Amino acid sequence: MQMNNALATLGTPVLLHAAPEPDREAAALAFLRGIPGTRIRHTDTTLLAHLQGVYAKLKAWGCRDDLCFAGLFHSVYGTEHFRRQTIPIAARPRVTKVIGSDAEALAFQFCTLDTRAFLADVEAFLGARIADAPIDPEKSDLLHLFVANWLEQFPRMRASQRSSHIGFLRHARPLLLPAAAEEVEATFGFNLPLTPRDSERELEALDRGTGTLRILDDFVPLHLRHQLSALMGRNIWRYGWKAADTQTSHFFWHSHFAGDSDDHGNTDCEHELHNRPLVSPVLELWHLIRDQLAPGHVPVRVYANGQTYGGDGHIHSDADQPGHFTSLYYAHPEWDPNWGGETLFYNAGKSDVVAAAYPRPGRLVHFSGNIFHAARSPSRDCPALRSVIVIKTYCPAA
Incomplete structure (x- = not known):
């Protein structure tokens, strides 16, 4: 079926109810496949694949049929973010004939939704909610459409996008069907119990005694990992940083968050993090480190380094x-x-590598400041920025 055939009968009287199941799903998919516009690219897949993915999620969550079919057509008229009209507004009667009046009306409402205002409205409802009072059914439908649309695209999103609605999704979980709430939790791990895997060893550190090196995985919650990765994708960087005075060329990227440039200082700089809302995920990371790994410590310097090929x-x-x-x-x-991009740790004479930390995403490395170390730049094949958040601390009791 070509688009001309799919939309040709706009002047013909149409049925205002859906076709019987299972013919309704077959008819809806055949209709969409007959429209060339559904084959355009959409978040690294096709629009049709995205529409089917949203439909599949809603169906798996146990949503009623009209809501599922609204998901199958949720952006065909264009939205505030996807500004391509795959099906013209004039063809709404034809779409109604395929999926039914209730499903089409809901899809059209989602296409014309002011997302920011809608999310604020839901947040306001949650703030004033008494006990387990249910949300308005129409808002519930739109909420499930929004969440299904977001989660379907999530695996293909850039890191900078993935944290956009974390706070809202955390708050809105009680309003979702159980299966939908479970998928939100699985995606962001808000309540996922963490069992950090910790590797610890003592390293020689010249005439300054020994130092402790700890490498921890599964220490940082999933939702915070998304937020920290998103921060690294923002316009926070300045070029020209070096790790030591001996470095006179091949610099790398740097972003200062708090503290001064004196690594030997002991002045608490946490108040600077509190005064910078942009880096609030870094403050949350510091609190996690302080509470679980470094009690009694104060942060004295906090920043991020970014390295590309050649910036050792x-x-x-x-x-x-x-x-x-x-x-x-x-x-x-x-x-x-x-x-590549490993962090290497050296013996006291800097003559041999005695430990290495592979830069696994979400990994935390904690060590004594007297241990010699160096960050190796990514390889020539690496298309990404090696992004490391550095929190330097002082503990008077150590």
Whole structure:
């Protein structure tokens, strides 16, 4: 069926109810497949595949049929973000004939939705909600459409997009069907119990004694990982940073968050993080480290480094005084073993590598500031920015 055939009978009287099941699904899919516009690209797939994916999610969640079919057509008239009209408004009667008046009306309403205003309206309802009072059925339908649309695209989103609605989705879970709420939880891990895997060892650190190196996986919650990766994708970077005074070329990217440039200082800079809403995920990361890994510590310097091919850091230590520690968090959203970028740790004479930390996304490395180390740049094959958040701390009791 070509588009001319699918939309040709606009002047013909149409049925205002849906075709019987299972003919309704077959008719709806045949209708969409006959429209060339559904084959355009949409978030690294086709529009048709996206529409079918949203439909499948709603169906798997146990949503009523009209809501599922609204999901199958949820953006065919264009939306505020997807501004391509695959089916003209004049063809609404034809769409109604295929999926029914209730499903078509809901799809059209979603296409014309002011998302920001809608989300604010739902947040306001949640704020004033008494006990488990149900949300308006129409808003519930739109909410499930919004969540299904978002989650279907989520695996193909850039890291900077994935954190856009984390706060809203966390709050809105009680309004969702159980299966939908479970998928939100599985995607962001709000309540997922973490069982960190911790590797710890002592390393020689010249005449300054030994130092402790800990490598922790599954330490940072999934939703916070998304937020930190998104921050690394923002326009926060300045070029020209170096790891040591010996480095006179091949610099890398840097973003300062709090504290000063003196690694030997002991002044608490947490108030600076509180005053910068943009880096609130970094403040949450620091609180996680403080509460579970470094009680009694205060942050003295907080920043991020970004490296591309050729931007190696020279061997250095972060402090030669007792009580200073460094936490490295690998904030890039993905990494391939062939991309390199390891953090290397050296013996006291800097003559041999005695430990290495692979830059696995979401990994945290915590070590004494007196240990010599260096960040290796990504390989030539790497298309990504090696993004590391650095939190340097001081503990008077150490």
